[in-house]
Amino acid sequence: MKLLVTGGAGFIGSNFILYWLKKYPQDKIINLDKLTYAGNLENLKSIEKNPNYEFVQGDICDPKLVNSLTEKVDTIVHFAAESHVDRSIFDPAPFIKTNIEGTYVLLESAFKNKVKRFHHISTDEVFGALELNSTTKFNDLSPYNPHSPYSASKASSDHLVRAYFDTYQLPITISNCSNNFGPYQFPEKLIPLAITNIIEGGKVPIYGDGLYVRDWLYVEDHCKAIDLILNKGKIGETYLVGGLTEDVSNLEIIKKILKIMGKDESEIEYVKDRPGHDRRYAVDWSRINKELGWKPNYGFDEYLEQTISWYKNNQEWWRRIKC
């Protein structure tokens, strides 16, 4: 395969490129990334000289550049996005530009150049919030109901991708995945922020009462799901991808991290809640399990410990980028 990976210098994109070139060393990857604050080429140092890997710094909103790359590949895996909910509340503009317009530019180019597959990476946040203490999960029939500018921009991009399938028969697939954790996640997100604050001797902030439930997946399991979708997924299909955690709240996660790192709960600092904060996400991933045989391999507690060790052992990586 010849892949154009967008946003490959970010958290999941860089884990995906490392995973892919290890598993399919004969494949070629072009990584198009604008290198916003979230993009970091350090993540890809181990493969920067690999002849099957090429990095191009640029914007997915630039049709000329995108066309010049799309014509060289057969597959697009589209990760590039503005991804932090808090930033989207503060300033939605770059979210609308990159997540919606950028996806449109890529779709047009994919159609023009007749790519064999356009895989769009999306999030469970497009479905909105579930009730706390309920047992319902998001599934294929869940209506879209996004609440933040981030999730609304991702929802818009999903609709556009599906429209290119329905209208132009562009061979697309979409995955809506739950919260990822693991190495190379920018230390503004819940888990790396907590770990790095504790290493620095600071407090761990938590929004509101902390009773916000997320479904957590180790990033390599997400990469495996994308691999299966690219190789065996049905064109036009959307797959929900989620983890093994059963209703663990952000507060419980912080407590687990504090315990593993030998600190007590007095390090928690409750801060003013985020507006429009979704209470609970949970993902029913039974369809991708039945149809493609995917399931998460990595248990949350074990890989939370591994992730903590990674941040302890790679302090140079995060100290350079943490404000």
Ligand SMILES: NC(=O)c1ccc[n+]([C@@H]2O[C@H](COP(=O)([O-])OP(=O)(O)OC[C@H]3O[C@@H](n4cnc5c(N)ncnc54)[C@H](O)[C@@H]3O)[C@@H](O)[C@H]2O)c1
């Ligand atoms: N992190 C999660 O838990 C999670 C869960 C489900 C889905 N997703 C989705 O996965 C994708 C990747 O998320 P992430 O956490 O790795 O994000 P990230 O913020 O770590 O990385 C995003 C990357 O996109 C690049 N980028 C941003 N704007 C660009 C532009 N205009 N042109 C080219 N490159 C640009 C950035 O430089 C960065 O390298 C996103 O689409 C996100 O919505 C993330």
